[in-house]
Amino acid sequence: MVRKQPTIADVARLAGVSRTSVSFALNDRPGIAEDTKRRILAAAAELGWKPSRPARALSLGKAGAFGLVLTREPEDIGADPFFPAFIAGVEAALGERGDGLMVHVTTPDREQAVYERLAADRRVDGVLLTDLRHDDPRPALVRRLGLPAVVVGQSEWGDGLTSVSLDDRPAYVAAVRRLAELGHRRIAHVEGPQSFRHAHRRRMAWEETLRDLGLPVGPVLPGGFTAEGGARATRELLALAEPPTAIVYGNDLAATAGLSVAQELGVPVPERLSVIGYDDTPLTRYTHPPLSSARADARAWGEAAARALDGVLAGEDVAHVVLPPAEFVPRASIGPAPRP
Amino acid sequence: MVRKQPTIADVARLAGVSRTSVSFALNDRPGIAEDTKRRILAAAAELGWKPSRPARALSLGKAGAFGLVLTREPEDIGADPFFPAFIAGVEAALGERGDGLMVHVTTPDREQAVYERLAADRRVDGVLLTDLRHDDPRPALVRRLGLPAVVVGQSEWGDGLTSVSLDDRPAYVAAVRRLAELGHRRIAHVEGPQSFRHAHRRRMAWEETLRDLGLPVGPVLPGGFTAEGGARATRELLALAEPPTAIVYGNDLAATAGLSVAQELGVPVPERLSVIGYDDTPLTRYTHPPLSSARADARAWGEAAARALDGVLAGEDVAHVVLPPAEFVPRASIGPAPRP
DNA sequence: CCCTCCTGTTGAACCGGTTCAGTAGACGTC
DNA sequence: GACGTCTACTGAACCGGTTCAACAGGAGGG
Numbered sequence: 026m027v028r029k030q031p032t033i034a035d036v037a038r039l040a041g042v043s044r045t046s047v048s049f050a051l052n053d054r055p056g057i058a059e060d061t062k063r064r065i066l067a068a069a070a071e072l073g074w075k076p077s078r079p080a081r082a083l084s085l086g087k088a089g090a091f092g093l094v095l096t097r098e099p100e101d102i103g104a105d106p107f108f109p110a111f112i113a114g115v116e117a118a119l120g121e122r123g124d125g126l127m128v129h130v131t132t133p134d135r136e137q138a139v140y141e142r143l144a145a146d147r148r149v150d151g152v153l154l155t156d157l158r159h160d161d162p163r164p165a166l167v168r169r170l171g172l173p174a175v176v177v178g179q180s181e182w183g184d185g186l187t188s189v190s191l192d193d194r195p196a197y198v199a200a201v202r203r204l205a206e207l208g209h210r211r212i213a214h215v216e217g218p219q220s221f222r223h224a225h226r227r228r229m230a231w232e233e234t235l236r237d238l239g240l241p242v243g244p245v246l247p248g249g250f251t252a253e254g255g256a257r258a259t260r261e262l263l264a265l266a267e268p269p270t271a272i273v274y275g276n277d278l279a280a281t282a283g284l285s286v287a288q289e290l291g292v293p294v295p296e297r298l299s300v301i302g303y304d305d306t307p308l309t310r311y312t313h314p315p316l317s318s319a320r321a322d323a324r325a326w327g328e329a330a331a332r333a334l335d336g337v338l339a340g341e342d343v344a345h346v347v348l349p350p351a352e353f354v355p356r357a358s359i360g361p362a363p364r365p
Numbered sequence: 366m367v368r369k370q371p372t373i374a375d376v377a378r379l380a381g382v383s384r385t386s387v388s389f390a391l392n393d394r395p396g397i398a399e400d401t402k403r404r405i406l407a408a409a410a411e412l413g414w415k416p417s418r419p420a421r422a423l424s425l426g427k428a429g430a431f432g433l434v435l436t437r438e439p440e441d442i443g444a445d446p447f448f449p450a451f452i453a454g455v456e457a458a459l460g461e462r463g464d465g466l467m468v469h470v471t472t473p474d475r476e477q478a479v480y481e482r483l484a485a486d487r488r489v490d491g492v493l494l495t496d497l498r499h500d501d502p503r504p505a506l507v508r509r510l511g512l513p514a515v516v517v518g519q520s521e522w523g524d525g526l527t528s529v530s531l532d533d534r535p536a537y538v539a540a541v542r543r544l545a546e547l548g549h550r551r552i553a554h555v556e557g558p559q560s561f562r563h564a565h566r567r568r569m570a571w572e573e574t575l576r577d578l579g580l581p582v583g584p585v586l587p588g589g590f591t592a593e594g595g596a597r598a599t600r601e602l603l604a605l606a607e608p609p610t611a612i613v614y615g616n617d618l619a620a621t622a623g624l625s626v627a628q629e630l631g632v633p634v635p636e637r638l639s640v641i642g643y644d645d646t647p648l649t650r651y652t653h654p655p656l657s658s659a660r661a662d663a664r665a666w667g668e669a670a671a672r673a674l675d676g677v678l679a680g681e682d683v684a685h686v687v688l689p690p691a692e693f694v695p696r697a698s699i700g701p702a703p704r705p
Numbered sequence: 706c707c708c709t710c711c712t713g714t715t716g717a718a719c720c721g722g723t724t725c726a727g728t729a730g731a732c733g734t735c
Numbered sequence: 736g737a738c739g740t741c742t743a744c745t746g747a748a749c750c751g752g753t754t755c756a757a758c759a760g761g762a763g764g765g
Contacts, residue, residue, distance in 0.1 A: 030485060030487060073485070075482070075485035075486060077423070077486070077487045078419075078428075078486045078487055078488040079418075079419045079420075079422035079423040079428060079487060079488065080419075080423050082419035082422075083417070083419040083420050083423050088418075088419060089488075090467070090488075095449075097449075097453075099453075102449050102450050102453050102664070105449065108449070109435075109437075109442045109445065109448070109470070110442050112468060112470050113437070113439075113442050113470040116468075116469060116470045116471070120469070120471075123482060123486070125467045125469065125488065126467065126468055126469075127430070127465045127466065127467055127468075128452060128456075128466055128467075128468045129456060129460070129465065129466075130449070130452050130453040130456045131456070131460075142415070142463060145370060145413070145415035146415060146416075146417070146418045146463070147370060147417045147418055147419060148418040148419065148429075148430075148465065251647060252647045252648045252650065252651040253647070253650070253651065255651070256651040278647065278648060281648060281651075281652075282648065282651035282652075284653075285651055285652050285653035286651070286653070288628070288653040289653045289654075307591060307592045307593070307618065308592045308618060308621060308622065310592065310593070311592040311593065311595070311596040311621075311622035311625055311626070312621075312622075312625050313624075313625035313626070313628040313629045314629075324442070
């Protein structure tokens with residue numbers, strides 16, 4: 026049973042003033058004598074009064090919460106290193122004000138309905154859009170719904186919405202260049218689902234860097250950001266007549282699986298195959314050999330996204346936020362290209 | 366800008382009835398003529414009316430949301446395969462009614478304050494307590510705060526609170542027995558943080574099963590549920606004068622790291638070392654060799670926990686819920702004990 | 706034909722905050 | 736001493752739902 030919380034009327038009674046004065050004192054607005062204010066604050070403290078969020082939300086027309094919708098195929102709800110850290114960052118920005126984050130996990134077919142409900146419910150003031158896809162219906166959807174939103178990703182993905190971006194390309198560019206320096210010429214890519222804009226972007230970074238370097242654009246296979254996909258793609262790549270000497274994966278999960286497949290097939294890493302992931306998951310330092318990867322500060326990203334949405338809600342004309350790009354983290358999984 | 370949503374007064378006006386009638390019709394209570402009800406529903410549909418959650422929450426004294434607090438050391442916010450699936454399950458139970466889940470990520474030192482705010486805020490109707498520790502202050506805390514709660518774990522951890530448990534011991538018992546069948550006699554354990562009750566429970570399951578089998582209780586080392594801890598512990602175990610022939614880890618992350626260390630040290634798995642994890646993460650099937658693990662249905666757990674909390678809030682005397690236990694999933698990382 | 710009961714409907718109060726439009730009283734000015 | 740101004744404070748309305756008590760009007764019973 027929820028214990029009855031004191032209301033503003035209780036505080037007013039104890040302090041011997043009107044509810045209005047209590048409200049003014051607590052939101053420190055001018056027009057309250059110092060002395061009275063102290064009395065009111067003392068009374069509030071004595072009763073342990075905290076404003077009722079629903080009442081406040083109703084009165085102010087502000088929910089004091091943001092929404093985050095994770096859309097996943099039911100079978101893909103695995104561990105994603107991004108979200109815990111991202112959410113922690115959002116929380117860091119929100120927590121100060123006592124605001125909260127409503128998390129919804131849903132499937133692609135119900136996604137639109139979830140956003141519609143979020144807008145109609147008036148339980149969140151805005152949403153953070155992550156994992157943007159090509160032709161993502163959400164920017165238009167939130168606009169139509171009048172639901173304030175911030176895009177977590179490149180500004181051009183958001184159809185004019187404010188965005189908070191963290192460039193993952195530099196890490197790929199650095200990775201591919203490093204491989205080239207090491208003498209690799211057949212550099213493959215195991216890509217994430219190309220419907221995701223960040224997955225596509227990673228692929229393009231790999232491709233363009235190879236072009237810039239005048240290297241052949243190696244084979245590309247889908248890895249789906251999953252262990253299974255990474256394993257299967259690796260098997261295929263290593264079965265080629267001229268297998269690549271290096272593989273750049275879309276994320277660590279696929280790369281780790283790829284590492285295992287190489288071992289299983291007796292292909293030594295990095296002697297005959299160099300491997301690179303993305304995400305810098307905790308495991309990378311402890312695979313065998315340690316997996317080269319790329320580090321992005323998901324926590325900072327979450328914090329910045331929350332603050333940007335704050336700004337949007339305040340009616341400010343928030344500029345697109347650009348965070349420091351992801352960094353390539355070389356480890357023992359890469360080495361000189363094998364001699365032909 | 367949030368588009369102005371229609372209110373119940375708009376619906377009433379359009380249908381030509383009072384607000385009361387609209388409210389009655391929409392919560393289908395008796396005392397409204399079929400005909401009128403149809404008219405009201407049509408009007409509501411035409412305007413696209415959805416009740417305002419804050420207004421409803423204020424009026425009913427129910428927030429229509431649950432809270433989940435994840436307490437983590439800042440550096441430990443990695444990928445945990447449990448929570449995404451657990452949250453998806455909670456969502457499945459809540460989503461039907463349009464209720465939501467507020468997720469807070471915090472650090473141990475602020476944990477208590479977060480729960481206190483949750484209670485004072487009246488923004489959630491109750492909380493789900495996960496990751497219970499020994500002498501966990503939270504059951505007493507939520508009781509003192511009058512905050513309804515359900516314990517995700519064994520009933521005896523909850524100080525009388527309703528619990529939803531999923532036994533992880535059978536998987537450990539089965540794993541250790543299987544190892545014994547395979548001829549192993551030196552079976553080590555790399556445990557999770559013993560302050561967590563489930564980590565301790567896993568350790569005890571390992572220990573008691575060894576006793577039951579009349580086998581020596583092998584060495585135990587802390588692994589902290591992390592890759593780093595798993596790697597370090599494995600290194601130590603393999604450096605022993607008489608190293609274990611099998612290691613049972615507290616989770617897959619530590620086990621996967623252990624697998625890598627074994628490879629690095631040239632200890633073949635499973636020929637000279639059998640390895641078992643827990644969680645059945647997506648990666649386990651694609652490590653080399655595939656990692657034996659234990660599968661628990663985190664999604665079902667979340668769903669059951671949400672339903673149990675529903676019951677508690679409805680004032681029902683909800684019995685402790687017991688879900689099917691975790692299952693041992695043998696894979697190629699275990700094999701016959703090496704001949705001495 | 707009157708009284709009672711039931712059905713369908715409504716006005717008003719309420720939930721717990723915020724805020725607008727006042728008002729009482731102190732003070733200064735001429 | 737009449738008037739205006741400023742400060743400190745308050746009553747009442749409002750946010751958008753739910754719900755209680757009351758009330759028409761028709762049916763049924765005596």
